[in-house]
Amino acid sequence: MDFETRAIHGRQANPLLDDDVAPPIHLSTTFVRDPDGTYPKGYSYTRSGNPNRAALEQTLASLEGGAAAACFASGTAATMAVFQSLAAGDHVLVPEAAYYGTREMLRAIFPRWGLQYDFIDMTDLEAVRRAMRPNTRMLWLETPSNPTLRITDVAGVVALARAAGALVTADNTVATPLLQRLFALGCDLVVHSTTKFINGHSDVLGGVVVTRQDDDMFKRIRTIQVHGGAVPSAFDCWLALRGVKTLAHRMTAHCANAQAVAEFLATQPAVTAVHYPGLTTHPQHALARRQMTKFGGLLSFEVRGGQREALAVVAGCRVVGRATSLGGVESTIEQRASMEGPDTKTPPNLLRMSVGLESASDLIQDLGRALKVLA
Numbered sequence: 001m002d003f004e005t006r007a008i009h010g011r012q013a014n015p016l017l018d019d020d021v022a023p024p025i026h027l028s029t030t031f032v033r034d035p036d037g038t039y040p041k042g043y044s045y046t047r048s049g050n051p052n053r054a055a056l057e058q059t060l061a062s063l064e065g066g067a068a069a070a071c072f073a074s075g076t077a078a079t080m081a082v083f084q085s086l087a088a089g090d091h092v093l094v095p096e097a098a099y100y101g102t103r104e105m106l107r108a109i110f111p112r113w114g115l116q117y118d119f120i121d122m123t124d125l126e127a128v129r130r131a132m133r134p135n136t137r138m139l140w141l142e143t144p145s146n147p148t149l150r151i152t153d154v155a156g157v158v159a160l161a162r163a164a165g166a167l168v169t170a171d172n173t174v175a176t177p178l179l180q181r182l183f184a185l186g187c188d189l190v191v192h193s194t195t196k197f198i199n200g201h202s203d204v205l206g207g208v209v210v211t212r213q214d215d216d217m218f219k220r221i222r223t224i225q226v227h228g229g230a231v232p233s234a235f236d237c238w239l240a241l242r243g244v245k246t247l248a249h250r251m252t253a254h255c256a257n258a259q260a261v262a263e264f265l266a267t268q269p270a271v272t273a274v275h276y277p278g279l280t281t282h283p284q285h286a287l288a289r290r291q292m293t294k295f296g297g298l299l300s301f302e303v304r305g306g307q308r309e310a311l312a313v314v315a316g317c318r319v320v321g322r323a324t325s326l327g328g329v330e331s332t333i334e335q336r337a338s339m340e341g342p343d344t345k346t347p348p349n350l351l352r353m354s355v356g357l358e359s360a361s362d363l364i365q366d367l368g369r370a371l372k373v374l375a
């Protein structure tokens with residue numbers, strides 16, 4: 001079945017969900033046993049398994065083209081599960097351009113667990129090769145990266161990892177499985193913050209780990225999910241499953257709007273750089289074209305000046321919301337460095353924009369007016 005169909009019908013048959021067109025929400029934490037002590041419908045306690053969570057996991061595994069998926073209470077908890085699946089003394093390579101929360105997690109938590117890591121330029125294959133060590137067990141990718149929209153050569157990194165017997169995990173939050181198929185490019189695990197485009201309506205926090213094979217690695221992830229306990233609620237799973245049904249159509253419109261906004265920003269004298277892989281001026285546009293079908297709904301741009309000028313542009317927006325996060329139907333914009341904290345390498349004049357599903361001309365008009373404060 002095609003992507004759009006799997007987004008709507010991608011879950012497996014389930015006796016607790018199938019009598020309704022829109023599935024019921026199973027809020028119960030516990031399920032009744034048969035007199036012989038068995039659980040006839042397969043569910044015993046909702047941390048171990050819940051019908052709404054199973055439906056979301058099966059749908060997301062199907063959309064990514066993976067064998068199995070485990071949902072978490074946030075994208076951060078999903079990332080955490082992947083690093084927790086490694087052992088003390090293992091080494092991971094992580095892009096210096098990765099989502100700041102991923103870098104912060106490694107820095108704040110994992111040194112005491114004995115996990116070794118290096119932040120490198122993952123877009124430079126020679127730098128990747130040089131950074132590999134005998135104990136490198138995993139390479140982490142995020143492409144396009146948040147918030148600088150850098151593109152990593154996925155097949156190139158996979159080839160280096162394979163040769164060294166290391167796994168490749170990719171954070172596909174920004175692109176979604178509609179725009180790039182990371183298992184087809186050789187990745188072993190895919191992580192999402194389902195908070196973003198997958199749910200798409202700015203009202204659920206969630207995450208997922210999908211694996212290419214239903215193997216020992218997936219068993220480890222499932223164990224961390226169930227025995228670590230950072231599971232999403234049934235209601236959150238129900239909402240995310242409702243959101244994902246329209247993912248293909250939302251993403252197509254996000255991409256068209258982002259392309260229009262990026263092209264408009266590129267014409268503005270107060271804008272000194274636009275970071276969007278769909279622009280032919282993006283340094284990795286050709287690579288993005290090879291491994292993505294479209295270029296996504298996230299972009300960033302730099303304005304003439306510094307933090308003060310960037311904040312003034314945000315303050316001038318009326319339609320585009322002054323808020324963090326991305327992937328919602330409503331557009332949002334933020335001066336990114338102030339969200340990432342004092343150690344950030346994100347330039348102070350950089351604005352990150354999640355382009356929503358309002359009309360492109362209203363968004364362009366709003367940004368044009370906001371940019372006038374720098375004229």
Ligand SMILES: *Cc1c(COP(=O)(O)O)cnc(C)c1O
Pocket residue numbers: 074075076077099101142146171173174192193194195196205206207
């Ligand atoms: C938001 C985000 C995360 C973290 O997800 P949460 O759901 O906020 O915990 C991870 N990676 C990327 C690329 C993100 O944008």
